[in-house]
Amino acid sequence: MADTGGQDHRSLYDGFEGYRTVAREEVAATLSEGLIVPDANVLLNLYRYTPDARENLLSVLRKLAVNLWVPHQVLVEFWRNRESVIRDPGDSDKTVDSIATHCGNAINDLRSWANRVSLPPETTSTLVGHIQSGFDQVASEVRALSAATNTDFSYNTAQDAVLKELEEIVAGRVGAEMSPQAHAKAVTEGLRRVANQEPPGYKDKSKGDSRAAGDYIVWEQVLTEAEARKKPVVFVTGDNKEDWWRVEAGQRRGPRVELVQEMLRRTGQLLLMVRPSQLLEYAKTFLEVEVSADSVRDVENIDSAVSRSEEVPPGGGWTVKALTIFMISLSGEAKVQAEVIKAAAAQSGFVTRDQVYDIAEYSPQRSLRGFTRPVNRIAQFVKGVGLADEKAVDILLAVYNDDSPEVGWAAGFRIHPEVLPMIQQVIADGLELPDDGD
Template identity: 40%
Template sequence: MADESSAESRGILDGFGAYRTARPDHHRDLLARGLVVLDTDTLLSLYRCTPQARSDLLGALRRTRGRLWVPHQVLADFWCRREAALSEAEQVTARAARALRKAEEQAVRGLRSWADRVSLGPEELPVLERVLRDAHEHVVARLTEATRQEAAVDTEEDPVVADLDGLLFGRVGDPLPPEEHRAALTEAAGRDRDRVPPGGEGDYLVWRQVLAEAARRGRDVLLVTGEAAEGWWRLDEHGNARGPRPELYEELREVAGVRLFTMRPDAFLRHAHELLGPVVREESVDDVERALRQANTSALQVLAFNFVEVFLTRDLIPDYHSGDGHVVLRAGDAGGRRRAFLVDPPFAEPNASVKWVARLVRTHTETGGDDVVVFPDRPGDRVLDGLANLGIPVMWPVGDHWAGSDPARERGWVTT
């Protein structure tokens, strides 16, 4: 017979605290007395914000400085990724410039084709061509200028480094001792093999240091993370973040006896504004959200600039829309629309990825449309088979060319 006294002492949230909805009083207590932990993506997001949004986010963090703490591994990852974050804007600008050049040539060809069919004086065509080329040149020059102004590789001239140095001085954890570090790497490999979050050596080292600091301080933890994937978050079926991973919540309760809360930097700004006073501007919240979306789709943006060529070879200039984990390129008229869904599903599990991609495609389906899904790399066989069973074409880059599934070849998306 079961122990009734033990059963009576448990409630429906015992062991399931990660599913509890965080309320304003929880947030107020966290900002006043909790341990506020920043991750690498939050620090790097400062490079993608406008100067105004960066100032507001730093101001909100200063209001909680007495509770701020950064694991040593977060800073190790920050310095490893900082120059890539700076060069990311230059790479995107260079690809955008190339795409604009191609669009310019296509526009000039269209102008000349039009001029051949109408009565246009011979002196007018060069003038119109010059107007087109000057407009493109002006846009490319402005993109390059804006990118150069933001990129300060020299740490002595980097305002983000200067601000973080002042904000985080005395708020950074120690590295793990060498023996503990080696043991943690071994444990990370085992957890990754057994699919125990968080995944990857770097994330586990961060988590290991958070566990130790939370146990030392005995305070609830607010992890401010710019990541949107399932390593830290409990995701719903649409890939939306709903709270901390239950496994992480319970591990922190077991090790340190405290609770885990997760929050995106834009949500942190919003709550700081509501609970600490009007320290931020509303547009700054929107800009930080945009910066995080850009960070989470930066690889897809590079992929998008490459994939534009597939449209240009068909004399189509696509429009561009980005969202969490996806970018959509679209061209053509209703009934004959061609769409490319460039995706990075937030789920590691293949079936969940297939469902997420299929739902995304169905959301934009139009009668007579022609859709293809593009991955940054070749997806696994289970994902390919799952999407093929749904009749969804799939492509991925291979060097300077594109490979794809049978449906992609049958529909003419892959021509080589």
Template identity: 30%
Template sequence: MQGPENELPLIRQYQDWLRADTAGSEPDRSAFFTDALIVLDTNVLLSLYEYTPAAREQVLDALSSVRDRLWLPHQVGLEFVQGRHRVIAERRKALNDAPGNVNRRLGEANKAILAARELVQGLLVKYARDAEASEQLASEISSQAVDTLLGEWKTALIDQVKALKQDHDLAPGSVDTEDPVLPRVAALFGENIADPPSPPVVRQRVTEAVSYRFPNQIPPGFKDAGKGTPLSAAGDYLLWEEVIDRLTMPDGRKRLLFVSADMKDDWYQPAEHGRAARPWPSLMSELRNRTGAELRIETPGHFYRGVDGFLHAEIAAATYDEIDRAAIPPARIEITEEEAPLTPHPPELAEAASKAAGLDGYAAALLDHLFVWWLIGVTVQLGRREPQEDEPLVSIAAAAWSADAEPGWIPGDALRLGEWPYRSSTRIAPWFVRSLGLLPLEQRRAVQRLAAQQLDRAPRAEP
């Protein structure tokens, strides 16, 4: 909104909320690249470990063009040095696990395709008495044909995974011996790093975040409420307060360019009423009111394109592709029946799932570990609760149609008559049966209903 009406008190006071687009190409955007304090969020620095060597070099060269205005908050520096091993280990695990995950998912696709074919065959025989068409389907979509088709796709997928492994130069051990990123980042910031806030200041800020800002959903960081310790949950707010302190110094600049891949609702106001998602206007108002500085928030891809456009850095199109991919939130971790016994379940997830399933007051610690993971997954799958942010995707079934059951599963008639509807056509996971024996009657019936509803959604091989 421009013109003389901008001088009206109401419009001036709420200018940030009235802006149509805070992430567009405003006329003063270039000033943020030539005259602003630039703060890179932890995720921007950790992404350097995810780029290929060539892309990393281009990104670091681009950052060198704004070196004199970069500043590293203590919170970002701490999270960066602590998070290096995790980023590399997660990437290594994802790439190492990929072939097995590809095989498993293609195996599931194989079973689903054949089950779909058999379903249609059954319909042809039952309702059309067309055995010839049924046999033709069996010939066209045979097990061998499906294996051949999926085998070609498997080769293509595994080849891509192998290429990804070859393109990256870092292994977990290299962080301690030959880390090519840390010295470059240290040289990039030089002396422009913050000292740690004093313990009393940190304590006061954590209390402010947990007791006031988070309950009232005041950005930034309120979506982290309840994650880990109060200190770790308040990380975004601790960063925010450090930046405000820096801008109130006598030499503080009057513009702040904050670069982050974090686009959660505690940094960005969700899209609504035809308006796109945008950084929270309240962040801009708070920064201006407390420091007199203007705020601009950009994603890494948008920022590096600005560096290229305004400061003439040379960044290749392929490097932008890597930047944009690294900024995409990681895929949810998947918990399978094989992995569940080795993976601790977060207590808050177990509690939320127990409540959603009607097991209030029952100690999840008494139940089979696999059962708890199943409960976490099935309550989301059936819409009993919303998944928490970064919650793993759980692929575990408590029961299966007899033709699809795993070896060692227990016949469905082992469950009580009147409690389980598919006693003659199903088999039940042993861990599920064990946990049922620990539950009171009403809770046992509740979880069996969940298992039956989950089974109803599974493809059935029998016509």
């Protein structure tokens, strides 16, 4: 008998299930027998899809309704973001303003060229009129298309066509809310994972508060339901970030290996992850649902565009100049928080809870709840005056891990890694504004 070194006989994929490509037949079986779980972005993007694409996806959800299950946290995020998403396709003013800016720039460029070549004024005026007319026509059509897109949507929930469809589809298929104790525990674990870049959801660190744990709470609720029902899971999400997907050479190969393994450990079940466009393709093949190629393309394009728009901007959305103004303002209005940021910057970006108490000379009985509020308020002011990207990341993040003294208590604070090098430069420069206006 061959020496196995005391190990069980194992196969090629044992312990490496996350690398296995799931066969189409297994996908078909899981769609028929498993738990179909939509992420919040799937429901929210119904407001963004073309009418045909929206109806195709709703048809698929109706077909799968017997196996559909919606985590409570998914609806928390759906209702939290619904009105802003409705406003998104209808908010044509920002686009029209941008068009007007480009129009003005084009006219200025034309006039500069006309002056250099001594173009007759009447010819210049004719060309300017062509530019103005073209931009005006585009702006008018943008407003008209925006108005047409929003005809089925309403802030009044009794009149919203999407809600009427969803209400019927998910009736009796929504998970229960976590107990306060379980929720607090999940928030702590979710924020710990964010701080340590463990999936899922660590790409949401820019949210900076308990909302950064939202993806983990969804994941925990899915695990709990799959364990109770003893069913495999098909998680449908428009999110394409690497905190959910295993990405190789720029391609999504499947769910993160860690998530596949965690699902197996907790439930003994298979985890599949599909994009909404993939779900439409599978439904057309396996469920005999009529789905147009245009709908598949439109869904994929919109999901990708929305996901890209949620990515962290370069430099976290900050510049050295913006951070200098931020630190000068913080030093004047919230000196303790400014000193904590300086201490963290000197320690690779992290400062412990005990160090905060020492720096601030707080009594042991004092809570750190709300400690980052002055930081976030001043950061919001800097964004509001246009010095930083409106989607710029939060600068100082609470860290929750095994060193947290109680559930929901921060173990310390960390400077967002995207801005840490610039913060260190600002401090080294003595909070002096750069001469180059950076």
